[in-house]
Structure formats: C-alpha cells, structure tokens
Amino acid sequence: MSTLFEIVNPSYLLFPALVGTMIMGLVCPLIGSFLVLRRTVFLGLTLPEIAAAGVAFTFWMQQAGLLPQMGQSERGVAMVGSLVFTFLGMGLLGYLEQRGKGLAEGRLAAAYAFAGALTILFMVFNPAGQIEVLNLLKGEVIALSKAELRLLVAVFGMVLVSMLLFRREFLLTSFDRDLAFLLKGRQVVWDILLYLLAGLIIAFGVIMAGPLLIFGFLVLPALAAKPLVSRMSSFLVVSSALGLVMAFLGFYSSVRLDLPLGPTDVTLGCCLIFLAYGLSRISKRMRPALLALICLALSLSACSVKTAAPPVPEAKAIHAEQLWLAKVKNSTALPLFLPVNNPLRSLAEMAGKISPDDYRQSVMDLLRQNLQTELGQKGFQISLPEDKDARFPAFPADSAGATRMAREGKLSGMVFVTEIWRWEGETQKFVRALVDFKLVRIDDGAIVWERRVQRAIPTPSATNLGEASADAVKAILHDLFAG
C-alpha cells in the first residue's frame, strides 16, 4: 500500500499523474474564482459538457471516415474536438449574451442539457468507439503520460502567468465595469481573454481529468476560500492553495483507498467548503490551533504504513502439498476476453459489445495459468478440478460455497479459489482490479489464507489492453507471492 512518501517520490509510477493533478488544482481555482465572483459558475459546468460533446463528435467523425486517423494518439484526437467545441460554444454563448435575450442562467442550462444530449447521441452513432469515448470523458488523470504532462505544464503555465499578469484588469472589469471603462476604455478584450483562458483549461482539462474533476477544481476551492478571506489578493492565493490541498489529498486518498480520483477530489473539495465555513465561525485566535490539529491528524493518518498482508504460504508450512486450483470466477458483468490488436474492437469486446469470432483467452485464464506456475514454485502439487470431472464450474470466493462445491464434487484437501469482482482496463495505462484469493480446507471449510487485491495497477509499458491485463496479472501475483 502506498504511503505519503511513496507517492511524492519522482520514481513512483503515478508521479506524473500526481504532478498533473496538482497543476490543475493550482491553476483552475484562479479562473474559477472569477467565475464565482462574476456569478457565472454554471459556465464552468456547461463548458466542460460542451467539450465532452466535442470529444464524442470527433470520435464519431473519425469512425465514419470523415476525419483522418491520428495513429495511436486518442487523446490528441479528443483534444482537437474538445478545443473546437469549447471555443465554438463560448462564441455562441458570448453572442447570445451580447444580444441580451433571455436569462443568462437559462441559456447556460439549455446549453448544458443540449451538450449532454449531443454527447450521448454522438456516442450512440459510434458504437465501436463508445467505450473509448466514455473512458476519455471519465478523464482518468491517473493515466497521464510524461508527454501529456509536458503539454499540461505548457498550457496551464501560460494560463497561470496570464492570470498573475492581468489580475488587476480581470478584477476591475469583473467588479466595476464603469470604472474600468473610464480608466482604460472599452474592456471587452479582458472579458475575451478571461474566457479564452477558461476555455483553454477546460478543453485540455476535460481530456486529462474529466468534466467532473475540472468543474470541481474550478469552483470548489474558490467557494471554500471565500469565507476565510477579506482581500482579493488573499482570495486568489487561498483558492489556489486549497486547490493544491484538494488535489494532493484527493490523489493520495484515491491511490490509498483505490477510489476513482474525480469523485474523491470533488468530495474532498465539498468537505473543504464545510470546514472553511466552520473555521470562519470560530474566533480568529482559535483557528491556527484547530488547523494545526487537523494537519497533525492528517499527517499521522497519511504517514501510517499499513501492515503488509502475508504472502501465499509455502506448501510445507500448511502440510498441504496437494492443492485443487479452481477455475477463476468472473463476477464482473463483463466477459473479460483478452483482445488481440484492434483497440476499438478490443474495447468493445472487453465490454461484451461484440462477440469474439473464435475462442479468445480471458483474464480468468491468464490469472489461473500464472497462479498454477507460482503455486507450483511454492511446493504445491496442483490438480485441476475439471480433470477429475469436466462439469466443475468456477468456484466462488466465499468459503462455504467453495467447500460445498468441492464436497459435492468429492474433492478433498485444499482448494485455491479466485473471484474477480472488478477488472477495468480504462486505457492501456492502468487496470483497476478487485480480486479475492482464498486457500480453503475442504474438510472443515476453514480459510487457511486469504487476500483481497483492490487497486489501480499501472501498466505503463503496455501497448494494448491485452498487454495491460497481462501486466496487471503479473503485478497482482507479485503482490500475492512476494507479500
């Protein structure tokens, strides 16, 4: 299990993702602060949705052969769609704003609903790419590569510098347009620049982190900072600082507890708002003490190292050289076939959208083959239940069920059962897995050894989903057998 110190180590596999999340946490609140103050928060919700529609549209066009293929660069394609749609959407909303017809909130709400509907329709038109688009829209920042991180640094760095340089102009045009006009003439340029910067971070952020996380970073730190400050300069600094805290703690919790990053960060952001309002209600003298207490509690919890789970025991240690290795039970709703080479087809197959033309090896087969090898090296003599009776199905991971099945099949000794609850190859960059392993004594149903593996497994060297699953299986077995 990762500790605080592991994830801040640059050699940590998910370090680029951590840095990327923190950059977003630092920069997004600066833009979000102005959206909050200008009472245009819904723009922060609508633009990511429009960007998502752009992603879905681009993939549909590509699938229909109306746009050229761009090699393996799925995110590159998505970024083009995201950018084009974001700026088109902003232009249209700006035009309607100028015309001044109807309520601003009404326009944004209609645009949000329309963009959401379009996203779904574009995905329906493009069944082969549906899963891929869904994955991109989920925007798992955890799969961020170093090249993408460089792009993120460039774009968000530019936005950060612009926000620092033009903070006074943005403030003046947001707070008092009349004074801005008297002092500096027509201020439309600053409005355009602010929305351009917002569009940039949203278009790139949606691809790299997903609409939910980007909206969270834009709005939540700013809302949390508001009750704590009475100066604009402090507001921007505290918003950014809270964005960083939200990004770091969210990432840490996500890795440590195997939770999806977007919802974890957003939940944490909402907690920060409650905490901030709570802090604002207690006396200023008490605040540092309370903050110190919270930091101490967080540090203690973050630095604690979970006791490593014991590895699979040696055969001699449990006096059970003979072991039945049951078929791996797949309790996901997916068939988990290992794909061959076409990524779009592979994704659809893994999701059960397309039937394989002929026999395909599955994740269950791969896991079982590897288990057989590793258990053999531990001194076990492996037998397969189906060799005794071909009708043996996969065993469930609950010891009572496994024991009952073994007894009904007249097996004796020990049985090794495996059940997959979750196996999600988001992209080839990592696999989210939840798998139960148990060593059960058939006579009395006692569990001799058990282990649950629940984590996101990075698979950076994989070039397709099949390799990603294979790498994930190896990583899990390494955990099981090395402790």
Add this chain to the structure above:
Amino acid sequence: MKPAGSIDAIKSARGGDSAEESLPLVTLQSVSLGYDSKPVIKEVNLAIYPGSLIGLAGPNGSGKTTLFRTILGLLPPIGGTLSRNCPLSNFGYVPQSTALDPQFPLSASEVVEMGAYGRVRPYQFLPAMEKERVKEILHQIGLPQLAARSFFSLSGGQKQRMLIARALMVNPKIMILDEPLSGVDEESRRSIADLLTKLTREKGLAVFFSSHDLEMVQRVADSIVRIDKGQIWLDERKARLHL
C-alpha cells in the same frame, strides 16, 4: 424655476470667472438621452465648470443616473452635442454603493487602489508612490483606520466615503456622484457634504452629485439642477442665493 437648464444660468449660479475656470469641463447642448433610441430626457443644456458644486435633484427613476452615464460616456447621447474638455480618465465616478457586488472579497484599501489602475501597466506591481497616495487619501477622508477592513462590512456612509476616496485616486478634475447621501446616517451625510464642499473650495474640483432628497441637495449644493418627468431645469431659488 424655468424649464430646460441653460448654460449661462449655471455659469452665473457658480460665481467666479477666472481665465482657467471660464472653460467648462463638460457641455451638453440640446442633448437627448435615453436607452435604445428612446429618449428619457430631451433638450438638456448644461455646462459644468471647475470649482462648481452642483446638485441634481429628482425623484427615483427620473433619469439622474441616465444623465450621469451619458456624461461619463457609458451611454451614447441620442441627439444633441456633448463635449468634454478633459479625458474620461479625469472623471471621478462614485456609483451607488448598492450597485457594487458584495460577493467580492475586497478590503477597503483594495477598493481605493482601483482608482490608480489606470496609471499602472498590467504586468507592473502597484508602485510605492500609489500606495502612499492611498494612505494619504484615506487620511483626507478621515478613515485611515478602516483600510484593512472588508469593504462590504463597512457602514453605508463609510462605503460612500471609500468610493469617494477611490474617485480621488484617479486625480480627477470633475467628480460625479450618484446618490452619495442616500442610505447613510445623518453624521455621515454631514461628513460627506463637508468633504464635497472642501473638494470644490480647496481643490477646485467640479462636483456634480445627485439625490432624490431636494432638501438635502439645497443644503449642500451651490446650484441645483432639477429633473423630473423628462424635463431638466435650473432651480433659480438656489441660484439666486449664490449670485
């Protein structure tokens, strides 16, 4: 009272006629003003000279703010001629404090600093000289102790004085104040009125302020322009007092 304010009438009401003062800072000749080509007020003739303290009195919705916004270039006049003898950056504008969004976490000194933004380039830090001037002006308006306080936590009168301080940061030749005396307590009214008088007498600024309270305008202003039902005229009772 005579309908339609005349340039000469206001000039005579102001008194004083030095060479420098003889040029009006703002002149409106037969100006019609309003929104979307629909006039709210027609035939406005008005001149504002340096050192004049003019009150604009009229009921709510009579077009006081529309007149101010037209003078400030925020609304184009529908007809007639509007001329200014100083750039817009020399206009100190004090809006109604309720027109500003209390959502913004701004300290009083940050609000006052905004008056200097026209002189600072985007990438520059606010020069020390401007920071000194903020302190100086806060002393001038008598509220230096409130510099660090949240602007929107101040009382109505304090907010108005801070907005006057912001307008003074512009280094104005003319100050236009929209209802500076409404929603403030009696002591603050007196204090603001004294400040406006001081600015015209000691600094030679032209001050043009509005109020829906005619009695208050009569107490403070040197000359009074009345506005109501699409008409604007000089209140000669007050003008006579200053002749």
